Amino acid sequence: MKIRLGMVGGGTGAFIGEVHRIAARLDDRYELVAGAFNSDADRARQSAEALGIKSDRAYANFSEMAGAECARADGIDVVAIVTPNNLHHAPAKCFLKAGIHVICDKPLTSSLDDALDLKRLVDETGLLFAVTYNYSGYPMVRQAREMIRNGDLGTLRVVQVEYPQEWLSTDLESTGQKQAAWRMDPAQAGPGGSLGDIGTHAFHLAEFITGLEVKSLLAELNAFVAGRLLDDNAQIMLRFANGARGSIWASQVAVGHENGLRVRVYGDQASLEWFQEQPNQLKFCRLGATAQFLTRGGVAAGSAANSASRTPGGHPEGFLEAFANLYRDFADQIEAFKKGKSINDLGLSVPSVTEGVKGVQFVEKAVASSENGGVWLSLES
Amino acid sequence: MKIRLGMVGGGTGAFIGEVHRIAARLDDRYELVAGAFNSDADRARQSAEALGIKSDRAYANFSEMAGAECARADGIDVVAIVTPNNLHHAPAKCFLKAGIHVICDKPLTSSLDDALDLKRLVDETGLLFAVTYNYSGYPMVRQAREMIRNGDLGTLRVVQVEYPQEWLSTDLESTGQKQAAWRMDPAQAGPGGSLGDIGTHAFHLAEFITGLEVKSLLAELNAFVAGRLLDDNAQIMLRFANGARGSIWASQVAVGHENGLRVRVYGDQASLEWFQEQPNQLKFCRLGATAQFLTRGGVAAGSAANSASRTPGGHPEGFLEAFANLYRDFADQIEAFKKGKSINDLGLSVPSVTEGVKGVQFVEKAVASSENGGVWLSLES
């Protein structure tokens, strides 16, 4: 019995909507049965048709959809929200109120107040809520986390995360390119530009992989492209709760990089390096030993990586498979929920509304630090 | 309207069967509705159930399945055959006779006679037949082929293909490991060991990418593991019809390699290098210029690569997406067939029964060359 999935946003031509659909399909756990794919009713209908959605479940907007679906016996179990940042909060709230689980793209919302509001509602309803910090779905990211948990690196000292991209090196938002336009529009994206789009991924991974909490940060944000309203380059220093130090560099004016997310963690016993563009390997160096390259599916891969893999070593898995791992884990959570079981027992690593809130807080604090000339700000509430 | 797919072999736990299913699912063009998943009837039924196949379409064997499906109004359009090499010919023949298109794993058969028999039948019936030389589904492999077709490399001179793997470095077939057992059993695999399993991929890619035909070859086959019945290391020299020279090294005793397929092509104007374990890039060097790295989704990617891509540059796609590209292209062929159109107009690059025959011929000639002490043999009929 497949899980019934609905979608808000993600009409034909949208990048991330199609990614969510492939991710849902890959392991055959979901069935896409309903959607409000576009704010324009005609386009919404066309997208639904192209996606094989029956006409009575092709909705003009999310509130109509939430109402109708929660009234059906075969209504959706879960909705995926894949709209711009400022359009996450309202539908997420609406579906939670209708008793429907939520998968929401990141960052969770465009303001911390909205994020906290959703967290409150999740706590109240007890419903499941996933935020697609999808890079945490990569097998070797999970391997890294597992190794650090196992103590393989010893006490952590330094965490370096970078996420350079080239694509906003010019004033793309003024050319009508839709992906650029909303990301650099404060009304749609919130206060962070590259910070919200990719910096939040970097921040999430820093905490996800290390298991450490960032205690305070100092940020230097710049908009290098003339006329740009939001940051396109962010340099951030991090102090972790255990005394470790770190930095994040997120840039969308880094000519030559496609999607260059890289995480390096140094402990007193060993270090790890993972690079998103070659995601099937993990560099691992023990103190006083030669560097090793662990591989997905290889002999050193542990259970966290293996349970997130579909093929043997040497058969590259990528972005879509990693994304699908979040969907697969969330399917397990939904199945457990249906059976009245606690999802905590599953030991799954799906970022939740809690991580969603932290990501939005990260954006707001970084903006505040930078606006104050680059000062240290605490992330502790 | 999805294409109705059946499967022969590929019961629970089989590696390649699951790969075919994911590939079929990725783009939502197929629906798996029938299967004879195992030669053991009980297991066949269990696999069918686990895969959500209705009980009346879970068959005990392929001939029963072919008979029943061709009699149904909603019978399968196409069957995927994912059994060991020696069990390709009989079901393929049976389904072709039943008027059903075939997707067959490689190598096509375990003997050239069988291969030619299938080719005859395909020619007679006019049905569609794909052989899953899946590496040709990688976007940057298709990019390489397109660039060579466009003349970007000039006249080709040297073609170096290698396919090293470690996994059969020990006598794995005696341990009960199933994947090893049938591959090193002449009765199931045919006359080639590593030659048939991976050498045929290398050979296919050499011709697929370059557009050249191999005219003659000389092979040196070895079984380095004591007691092994088929080759685990093959070194082969190639002479191409245009005068180019080349070599293939296929090895399953190459410690340290997971799935190290690598193709390098040198022309008088430029060269190309593609490596399966980092499949999203293509090294390209023009004569007298600096080396470039072209990327899938990047600025230099042409239509062949782009039409085989699902995500932007920097978002790694891998083995499953490449496999799915063959399924997607074959879906286009089936749709065209239904409409009575020629598939030649589609310009698609699905390896057919013709490439299947060539692969089997390659195996037989290489074995003959080696058995005769390493002599040159013509591949021209």
Added chain:
Amino acid sequence: MKIRLGMVGGGTGAFIGEVHRIAARLDDRYELVAGAFNSDADRARQSAEALGIKSDRAYANFSEMAGAECARADGIDVVAIVTPNNLHHAPAKCFLKAGIHVICDKPLTSSLDDALDLKRLVDETGLLFAVTYNYSGYPMVRQAREMIRNGDLGTLRVVQVEYPQEWLSTDLESTGQKQAAWRMDPAQAGPGGSLGDIGTHAFHLAEFITGLEVKSLLAELNAFVAGRLLDDNAQIMLRFANGARGSIWASQVAVGHENGLRVRVYGDQASLEWFQEQPNQLKFCRLGATAQFLTRGGVAAGSAANSASRTPGGHPEGFLEAFANLYRDFADQIEAFKKGKSINDLGLSVPSVTEGVKGVQFVEKAVASSENGGVWLSLES
């Protein structure tokens, strides 16, 4: 006629002394004829003998040496000072006063006052003074600088420099290891640990390659090894005079790195990346184009790189050749000086006392920033 060279420090077993000697020898421009190789007179004599120095020019200390050499008709033209940081100022001053040119290892001194004192003396005497920021001797570093000067990168936006090493991840200074002992002793090293040892290289390269000046910095220094007296990890944010932003990460507790100096520069038209452990290549990416790898000796290498090369492309040159380039350029300066010519006309890129002063200022400002909790400090005098 070779240049007559003397040396202070660098007795048998010293690392950097031998590097200076090989560098001086490589192009046959110098002859080592005198030395005060050790503060212990016996050892000094033994080292001199082992190095083939005549006994009357094997001195017990630098002041004796300066006096004797400046009195000889065949006295040394130049002295190389290769002692710990705190022992640079006195001998440098002494030789300058004796009218002898100076090559001094970095950092110039262990205090800014000392550094400024030397600068004053150089200005007064008009003598030549080199500080061996040796990484600026690499051909592809010079290529990078030349390309940026030529405008190939457009307006610079971001400069990322990192210099991770593993070797001080444990309390090596307490084990009696001499290299560690003086580097982590404030009395010998000055106020910076990793900051002075490798951070100054990073800082120098940042300015050398980009041609930009750092206007202000903010530093976070840590000593992760218990009991350590100086920093072993430094994270520094940079603001450049033209508005560009940057960062330096220098660490000697970065497990897995040997000598991982890496410089990345991003402009609005292109970017560059250079990595010291693979120094013969330079990654170059134009906006909206594929990544290229320029090589030393390759087709894209310009005059700055070529004049610093000794072999064709593909024949790796390394650390010693780069070091020798400083010696070679300084030999040209000395020859010009002898002929009364201006060294400015030579267009050479030997770091001088000016760069030496900036390096020491960098250390002092970074320490001050960190001690004040991580605040921005101006580097403008």
Added chain:
Amino acid sequence: MKIRLGMVGGGTGAFIGEVHRIAARLDDRYELVAGAFNSDADRARQSAEALGIKSDRAYANFSEMAGAECARADGIDVVAIVTPNNLHHAPAKCFLKAGIHVICDKPLTSSLDDALDLKRLVDETGLLFAVTYNYSGYPMVRQAREMIRNGDLGTLRVVQVEYPQEWLSTDLESTGQKQAAWRMDPAQAGPGGSLGDIGTHAFHLAEFITGLEVKSLLAELNAFVAGRLLDDNAQIMLRFANGARGSIWASQVAVGHENGLRVRVYGDQASLEWFQEQPNQLKFCRLGATAQFLTRGGVAAGSAANSASRTPGGHPEGFLEAFANLYRDFADQIEAFKKGKSINDLGLSVPSVTEGVKGVQFVEKAVASSENGGVWLSLES
């Protein structure tokens, strides 16, 4: 007391002569005191002057030089012969007869008869003779050899050596480029083109690193550039005495490669890979374990590598240092010879006249194999 060195060939502007001189200088063991640098007497004199050779030891030709030097009390100990292949035999013979040790560039001679003649003379005179198969001087090449000797790889199965270069992809020899002109002239180079120039390096390394002997070979030689008189592409299959198999690919029409010598050795316990353009690392994979990267100067480097190193790990050494290692080892041999000690006790790895003979035999057999249509030929006498 330095060793007195003379040189035949290598006048100003010659590539390899200058390499020999730097190599001789690097460790301060030699003094260049005499030379016949050019067949043109005027140029020979000019080169000598530029190199600081006294006029009475600047000779017009090698026979004059051999006569004069062996008559001097301070005559040269050793001569380096750096002329084109066809001009190795006569001077080598002449200096051996004059009682002077010889360092000869590779290949030893342009015919096997000449090579055997020199070997006979070396055996008769008992003098020292080095052939500069310089790639054997790389620390990590020696590390590879040591590991194989130690049994770290188990029984060797496959040896893959390749040596691709681009530089003769066009008809460079017709443009007046001197390096190309003599290398593609059978009268000067002998019967092998790329075979003699680089194939011999590949062959030597295959035996040097593995300690195995090649028993027979089969070669396919081509001259892809129209009008070229010697091979520019060589593909060779190897059978080793222990049953291992291997191949050599040497090409000078391989667009995109500068000096891409790569050696891979596979045993039943582990494998090794070394690449000349990144010579400070060695990839090492144990059966069933993760890949490791051993580094020069790193923790896993053994005595063979360490004794051939001058700097710590992470400080790249390159082509010149490797070349210098042969000179250094040969200096040790000469010192031992002077003291009447056996050089065998030194455990040094300088290629001798024996390896020189094997290299020439390799060329002749490969040419014969190819001329006979690609047949197996024994290398056993």
